[in-house]
Amino acid sequence: MDTAESTPFKLKRKDKDEDKYRISATIAFIVVIVVIGVPMWWKTTTVYRVNLPSAPILRLSEQSIKTAVQVAIYTQQASRAQLLISELQSRFNDSDIWSVEFKQLPPLANAKEVHTPAALEKLILKEHPQSVGDFMFIEWPKLEDELLLTTERSALMRSDATSHKLTQLLHSKVLQTYRMKQILTTDERLGVKSEAPQPVYDVIVSVLNPKPRLTHARWNIAMAVETYIKPFLAQVSDISNYTVRTQWKYRVSIEAEIKQVRDQSKLGRHYALQESSLPHLLTSIAQNLSASTTDKPAINLVVYIPPCSMAPLHIYNSKNQKLTRNGVDAFISPGWGSLIIANPDERVCLSYINNEPPLAYYVNTNDNMQVMLDQLHKLLDISSELQIDGVKTVDIEQLVPRKWEYESYLRRSAVRHIATATSTLQSLVKLLDQISYIVIDDKVGTAIINSYTDILAAKAALLEHRLGDASALAKRAFVASEVGFFDASLLAQLYFPDEQKYAIYIPLFLPVMVPVLSSFNMLRKMLQSRRTKVKLQ
Structure with missing residues (x-):
């Protein structure tokens, strides 16, 4: 009797121990998968994004620049x-x-x-x-x-x-x-906006001599640049830094439509280059300067010495009027640079016509450099060409620009830098808000925040009559916004959106989650069974 009575008790106790171990194992499995595994998977697959002041940046346009x-x-x-x-x-x-x-x-x-x-x-x-x-x-x-x-x-x-x-x-x-x-203005119909001044420029002064054997032009262009161009650029370096280089180019083929015109000079003729042909001439020159390309924005200052077979060469407008100014023919192309036609001396071409040996001559430094300085004023957007009746402007007699003209350039550059940086930041923030899987690392986040802070400081400096500080802050804001916008890390995750992430990981984790769900169901049944037994007792 004792043996028969003790067997059910031992079996019952054994079932309870097995249930306890089964429940413990199930809970441990759930904890490992759900409590540890899922958060760890979520954390490791979450894109790192620095917190940005998105709302204040989007409200920057609401505050006018005064x-x-x-x-x-x-x-x-x-x-x-x-x-x-x-x-x-x-x-x-x-x-x-x-x-x-x-x-x-x-x-x-x-x-x-x-x-x-x-x-x-x-x-x-x-x-x-x-x-x-x-x-x-x-x-x-x-x-x-x-x-x-x-x-x-x-x-x-x-x-x-x-x-x-x-x-x-x-x-x-x-x-x-x-x-x-x-x-x-936000309305593009009201005027063409020029680009904001870049922090660094390469200024390349090139002298083109297509036929050096026939045209013995002598010119210490390096000395001319040291005397005229570099001192001027040093005076306007608050906005941008300039690196100046010089070069000679020989045997350059220039493609342009040129027409001979009879005149009363000793040569009896000159050559006309139509103003409408200048873009073709510029394209031809740009191809010959391809070896001078640089990763920095470049300003090309070109002096072209035509051979006597097509010299003197003068530019004519559509009304057939000669555009020679102070004995020099020149034109500019905004965004690219300028060209000066430095015709050889008349005696040099007379010698060429009479089949005499080529004569050496010196290019006129003062005339050409004065024109080049005037071209730089226009290319850098410093000069003011607008004429007013009853108002006269004193001519510049030194290398430095007029103070009021240069400070107007500082003012415009500061406003343009602020406006451009604001537009860049707002475009970037909108993009980052729309695409949640783009990484925003510390470098990009710092650049955006610094640019935003400097924009506010530059606006305040303009309003507080601190033009020098405003110019420096606006330039810094512009540079930081460009650094943030063009950072390569912003493209790193573009090919792994959330949809792709789920498409990759769901097939991997779904089989693992089946036993987890089964364990949840088994645990629920066991708990219900235990409650039922307790109630029956």
């Missing part, structure tokens, strides 16, 4: 200055681009002792020094034109100059409002 400018007025009569300031202020109050502060300068006691405008300006600046971006109108009765723009931050005005003319000068020449509107 620039503070200080304009001083000096007249001998205080009442006239007050009237001009009142009228000028009313014309700028509603501007959404400019925050102009007009400042009246009190008449100087010893101003009558001054006999030249330059001396008067020096006297005024001694009492009222200017900051970068400032401008000043100085009344000078003995003036032929209504206004005379100097090479400094000033303009002389006649006693009868009106506020309308002053406003016209400020908008057209000093502030260049029309260019600012082209930069800031």
Whole structure:
């Protein structure tokens, strides 16, 4: 009897132990797969993305870019200055681009002792020094034109100059409002936007001599560049850094339609190059300069020496008018560079016509370099070509650009850098928000955040009349935005979207999840069975 009674008890206890081990094994299996395996798989397959201030970046366009400018007025009569300031202020109050502060300068006691405008300006600046971006109108009765723009931050005005003319000068020449509107407008029909200045440029000065055996042109181009081009570029290096190189190119074939024209010179003829043929000439030259390619943006300054068989060569417009200026034929191509046609001396070509031995001659450095400097002004978008009736501009007599002209370039470049960086960041943020599987590593994230911070700082500096700081911050914001946008890491995960990730991993994990689900079901049944037994007892 004792043996028979103890057997069911032992079997029952054994079943309970087996159930306990089975439950423990099932829970362990579930924990390993669900609690550890799935999160680990999710973590290892999750794309790394730095948190970005997406919403504030997308709101950058809502805050307008406004620039503070200080304009001083000096007249001998205080009442006239007050009237001009009142009228000028009313014309700028509603501007959404400019925050102009007009400042009246009190008449100087010893101003009558001054006999030249330059001396008067020096006297005024001694009492009222200017900051970068400032401008000043100085009344000078003995003036032929209504206004005379100097090479400094000033303009002389006649006693009868009106506020309308002053406003016209400020908008057209000093502030260049029309260019600012082209930069800031979102409507492409209102004007063509030029690209933002790049941080680094290669300036390549090339001299093309197609027939060196017949044209013995001598020119120390390296010395000419050291004397003229490099000092000028050093003065305008706040926005971009320039590396200058020189080269000679020989046996260059130029493809262009050229026509002989009879004239009264000793040669009895010259050759006409139609303005409409210049693009073809430029293409031909660009092909010959292909060996000079660089990974940096390049500005090509080309001097072409035509052989006597097609010299002198002059450019003609569609009205059959010669476009020679100061004895030099030249043209520019925005975005590429410029060309100067340096014709050989007449005596050299006379010798060629008379079948005499070739004569050596020196290329005129001063004339060609002055034209090249003027071309650089235009290629860098520094010069202001707009003409105003009654306003005259003093010619540049030195290598440095006019101060007011260059500071207008700084102002426009800062605004263009801010606008371009803002557009770049917003495009990038929209892309990253739409495509969640693009990696945003620390380098890209830092570049985006730094660019956003510098944009805000540059806007504040413009509004606080700190043009130098604004220019540096805007340039830094532009560079950082370009670094973030073109970073190669943004393309690394483009071929592995979430759909592909699931398509790869689901067939791998689904067979593993079947026993997990079965274990869940078995565990549920066991627990239900145990509750039923407890209730029956």
